Amino acid sequence: MPIRILTGLQRSKDDKADDAFFYSQPRFVHHLDNHFRQRLTQVYRELIPSKSVILDLMSSWVSHLPEEVEYQRVIGHGMNLLELQKNNRLDSFWIQNLNVNTKLPLDSESIDVCLMVAAWQYLEYPEDLAFELMKVIRSGGKLIVSFSNRAFWSKAPLIWKNSTDNQRIQYISSVLTAQGWTDIQTIVYNDYKEGGFNFFSSNKDPFFAVIATKA
Numbered sequence: 529m530p531i532r533i534l535t536g537l538q539r540s541k542d543d544k545a546d547d548a549f550f551y552s553q554p555r556f557v558h559h560l561d562n563h564f565r566q567r568l569t570q571v572y573r574e575l576i577p578s579k580s581v582i583l584d585l586m587s588s589w590v591s592h593l594p595e596e597v598e599y600q601r602v603i604g605h606g607m608n609l610l611e612l613q614k615n616n617r618l619d620s621f622w623i624q625n626l627n628v629n630t631k632l633p634l635d636s637e638s639i640d641v642c643l644m645v646a647a648w649q650y651l652e653y654p655e656d657l658a659f660e661l662m663k664v665i666r667s668g669g670k671l672i673v674s675f676s677n678r679a680f681w682s683k684a685p686l687i688w689k690n691s692t693d694n695q696r697i698q699y700i701s702s703v704l705t706a707q708g709w710t711d712i713q714t715i716v717y718n719d720y721k722e723g724g725f726n727f728f729s730s731n732k733d734p735f736f737a738v739i740a741t742k743a
């Protein structure tokens with residue numbers, strides 16, 4: 529059974545309508561800037577062996593995987609059919625609202641690496657999903673959760689909305705640890721400058737990743 533650590537209030541969000549409505553229109557945009565995406569692709573290049581079976585959970589029309597690397601299979605999941613159809617990195621995909629049902633239609637121990645990009649911030653039951661991922665990921669497999677400081681705030685539970693960047697890292701880590709994930713590592717690139725226009729430095733999306741291993 530998943531170990532739940534959030535209160536009902538922490539799971540609540542401003543927009544209580546079914547997420548299916550919010551994601552019914554495709555968004556063919558980049559949710560993260562070029563610097564973030566390049567860093568993410570480099571992290572994938574360094575951490576994910578070729579020939580891996582990958583699950584891109586809460587995906588869109590892009591998966592950010594390095595183009596030159598061949599994987600055994602990339603399985604996608606998301607909320608919008610047109611976005612997933614346009615994602616040419618995916619070998620297959622399915623649609624599922626994880627705030628309604630966290631059971632994944634995947635075989636036990638069938639995935640080497642699961643990716644979640646700008647995604648955890650929308651989960652109402654992250655403990656249940658982290659528990660479920662422990663089942664479908666192989667021993668020694670990894671979960672790579674990455675995010676920045678932007679979100680569709682009306683769709684983000686209070687625990688995310690009311691936290692600082694560091695608290696978000698702690699929050700994800702504690703949920704994962706509670707479900708048995710081990711060897712939690714973090715990557716932080718934060719050269720974001722608060723304030724107005726600065727001729728000499730351009731603001732970049734801060735990059736945060738939490739990486740966990742199934743023992």
Ligand SMILES: C[S@@+](CC[C@H](N)C(=O)[O-])C[C@H]1O[C@@H](n2cnc3c(N)ncnc32)[C@H](O)[C@@H]1O
Nearest residue numbers: 547559586587588606607625626627645646650
């Ligand atoms: C900001 S987008 C990020 C998409 C993609 N990972 C990327 O890097 O472009 C957030 C994604 O989270 C997923 N998502 C949001 N709410 C969800 C829900 N209730 N159930 C399942 N997926 C959800 C959708 O696939 C949506 O595209």
